[in-house]
Amino acid sequence: MKKLLLIISGMLFITTSLSSQTFTCGDTLLDVRDGKKYTTVLIGIYEKYAYNNDSTKLSTYGALYEWDELMNYTTVAGGQGLCPANWHVPTDAEWQTMIVAAGGTLITSAGGYGGNKLKAIGEGFGLGVGTNSSGFSAKHSGDRDSYGIFYGLTARSIFWTSTQNTGASAYQFTLWADRDTIAHGGNAQKITGFACRCLRNASAGIEESNLNNQFNLYPNPTQSIVNITTSDFRGEMKFIVKDLAGRNVLNTTSKQIDISDLQSGLYLLQILNAKTEELLGVKKIIKD
Numbered sequence: 238m239k240k241l242l243l244i245i246s247g248m249l250f251i252t253t254s255l256s257s258q259t260f261t262c263g264d265t266l267l268d269v270r271d272g273k274k275y276t277t278v279l280i281g282i283y284e285k286y287a288y289n290n291d292s293t294k295l296s297t298y299g300a301l302y303e304w305d306e307l308m309n310y311t312t313v314a315g316g317q318g319l320c321p322a323n324w325h326v327p328t329d330a331e332w333q334t335m336i337v338a339a340g341g342t343l344i345t346s347a348g349g350y351g352g353n354k355l356k357a358i359g360e361g362f363g364l365g366v367g368t369n370s371s372g373f374s375a376k377h378s379g380d381r382d383s384y385g386i387f388y389g390l391t392a393r394s395i396f397w398t399s400t401q402n403t404g405a406s407a408y409q410f411t412l413w414a415d416r417d418t419i420a421h422g423g424n425a426q427k428i429t430g431f432a433c434r435c436l437r438n439a440s441a442g443i444e445e446s447n448l449n450n451q452f453n454l455y456p457n458p459t460q461s462i463v464n465i466t467t468s469d470f471r472g473e474m475k476f477i478v479k480d481l482a483g484r485n486v487l488n489t490t491s492k493q494i495d496i497s498d499l500q501s502g503l504y505l506l507q508i509l510n511a512k513t514e515e516l517l518g519v520k521k522i523i524k525d
Contacts, residue, residue, distance in 0.1 A: 283309075283319060286430045288379050289387050298378035298390070301430035304397055304407045313458075313523055314400045314502035315481045320435035325481055327436040328502060329400035329408040334482070335436075336410075336419060339371035348421040352412040361414045373434075377414050381430030395431040399502075439483030451518060452508060458523035461497040465508075469518075473511040478504050478522065499524050 266275045285300035287293075307326060308318040318326040327335070333343050341351015356367025357374040367375070379390035389395075391414060398408045402423035409431055411420040425431070451469045465476065476494060478487035486499060490511060496504070501524050508518040 286381050286387075288381075288390050294390075298376050299432055301378065301381050302397065302433055303430055304427035307397055307433055308399060312401055314500065316399055316503055318399065318433075324435040324437050325503070326397065326399035326433060328481075328500075329398040330500065331436060331482060332396070332398050332410055333421075339373065341419060343419075343421070348410075348419045350417050350419065352419045353417045355412060355419075363415050364417055365413055365415045375412055377412070378432050380432075383426045383428045395425075397431045397433045436481070438481050452520055454506070454520050454522065457521075458525045459496070460525045461495060463494050463496060463522055465492040465494065467492075467508075474517065475509045475511040475514075477507040477509065479507065480504055494522075496522065496524050501525060 267273075268275065284306050285302055287295045287300060288298055302319070306319070308316055311318070314328045315325050315331075317324065320326055336343060336349065336351055336355075339351060339354050341349055341354060343349040353361065353366060353368050354370045355373040355375045356365075356369060357376055358367055358369050360367040360375065360377055375394050375396075377389070377391045377394045379388055379393065380395050381387050393411055393413050395409050395411045398410070400408045402408055406424055406426055408421070408423040409425050411422065413420070451467055453466045454463050455466075457463055467474075473490060474492075476487075476489050476491070477485055478494065478496065478499075480486050481503060486504070487494065487496065494506070504522045504524065506520045506522050507516060508520070509516055
């Protein structure tokens with residue numbers, strides 16, 4: 238059940254029970270008592286949807302989120318969004334890596350197989366019975382379409398990625414209750430309500446360090462070159478760029494780092510002494 242903070246022409250209302258209403262904060266509110274119309278705005282409260290606005294389903298199936306809300310109104314692939322600290326909304330590439338690591342396949346651009354390995358025991362039927370051999374424990378939580386109508390409870394589950402397709406759409410993966418396939422799509426509007434799983438940052442143990450005031454990066458975000466300036470004079474340095482899965486994607490000693498070949502998203506830059514391998518600092522880089 239959502240809680241909305243409504244600001245209406247100087248008046249403050251808290252709406253806590255929306256299960257019987259179709260009003261969405263941001264719509265124009267019609268006061269049926271006198272026919273007057275008021276504009277509304279949602280301020281500072283994250284929205285999520287329970288299937289059919291039934292909050293009792295949240296404990297079993299979790300919540301459904303619009304993409305912008307889930308991403309906390311950023312567009313950085315791999316961004317934290319509404320996930321806890323040291324976690325992030327998985328990218329499209331990370332989802333594909335996870336599927337293969339769990340024993341599934343992505344044999345075509347449309348998707349692949351191995352959905353049953355991702356489903357909780359008791360989910361699905363026929364050729365789509367879940368084995369949960371991956372431990373992913375997916376539930377068929379359904380979804381909310383762009384008109385606010387709920388569909389698919391017990392029949393499918395759709396998970397957002399943090400990777401945009403267009404300005405109005407993003408990539409997602411679908412598990413169906415009656416089959417083992419994993420559908421890969423990118424045309425869903427961001428105002429659609431889908432599920433999400435957060436992914437822990439493999440590099441969570443090396444978050445930005447206390448030495449960071451000795452290092453500055455500019456421009457950041459960037460699409461190509463990021464420059465490093467430093468007040469640390471302990472000899473030649475080495476710079477290692479890691480993705481959020483902890484993989485080394487770039488290794489250089491140049492203070493002008495070219496990340497133009499990397500996918501858009503969030504990366505961690507480790508700064509080391511080139512001779513001793515001492516870790517001098519860690520900075521975040523955002524590739525536009």
